[in-house]
Amino acid sequence: MHRYFIEMAYNGSRFHGWQIQPNAISVQEVMNDGLNKALRQDINVVGCGRTDTGVHASYFVAHFDCVGVIEDPEQLVFKLNRIVGKDIVVYSILKVDSDAHSRFHASSRTYHYYLQTEKNPFLSEFSYRPLFKVDIELMNNAAKLLFDYTDFTSFSKLHTDTKTNNCKILHAAWEQQAQGAVLVIKADRFLRNMVRAVVGTLLEVGRGKLTLQQFREVIESMDRGKAGTSVPPQALFLVDIEYPQEVFQSKVKRQPPFS
Structure with a gap:
């Protein structure tokens, strides 16, 4: 198995938070579905934390495991952005060590x-x-x-x-x-x-x-x-999640949603 970090953002207005809910749409559910379709594997995305219903993320990090190396991460980013809809944007997908964890290794939010x-x-x-x-x-x-x-x-x-x-x-x-x-x-x-x-x-x-x-x-x-x-x-x-440099080095320039 190979582990990847996703850098993304979402408008939480139409979601019942990040975490999968029994009878309501969540960001995690949409991301799982998108990766399942794009990679043709059963993927479970793990988020850096849980945002509540209606809360937004202008920067969010998640990770997932998949079989085989993703040869063209930029192409996968392109595919995902077409699948997940207008309320979510995927910025990057980066390969990390197999024990890197988007939630437990975050040093600050x-x-x-x-x-x-x-x-x-x-x-x-x-x-x-x-x-x-x-x-x-x-x-x-x-x-x-x-x-x-x-x-x-x-x-x-x-x-x-x-x-x-x-x-x-x-x-x-x-x-x-x-x-x-x-x-x-x-x-x-x-x-x-x-x-x-x-x-x-x-x-x-x-x-x-x-x-x-x-x-x-x-x-x-x-x-x-x-x-x-x-x-x-x-x-x-x-708006931001930070990690020790040896765990994850971001590719995205973080900016507040409003100034």
Whole structure:
């Protein structure tokens, strides 16, 4: 068997997340089907992580095993892009060591969450406009507190199969944009629903419902019920995954979906 990494992106609006679902269309299902047709083998694609229903990825990595060496990966990329439809794009297919794993060997992931502070019907599909004003500077002060902690149980979806709720936050900051702001958050790993729960709680700080001290207390409570409501998924993008150089060297120049 030979292992390959796929670099790709997708608009998650019409998918029920990455992972295969019993009665709903997923990105993984479409990719499996596309590779099965293109390679005429039974292929199972393993993703670098699981995005939820409606969440997008402007950069995503997956891997698969196949019998025989793929002689022309660029031709396979061309075939796949014709098969998988308009909501998915495949950028590259690269041969890697047989033990390289797109999920377990990833050293960091970066997400963007796009906040719209002015009404704009052309941005609503990929951003979230809260019905209240928020203080971006105050939310940035709260985001800095995330670096003081590693256990983020308060921001995790309940009843998941993870063995630990510890994550190392590597970057977290709001950046102003022309008609809003974007939270750029990077960590070694993320819990299910974590980014949307973090944003929802930061918005409670930004609107004056939580103080910075109370934000700390939410994290320290390790109680999802104390955190804010999860924000909608359409504004969330997985934008980057990094790997040790000896595992995988990307061919794709990563750019945020919006500037």
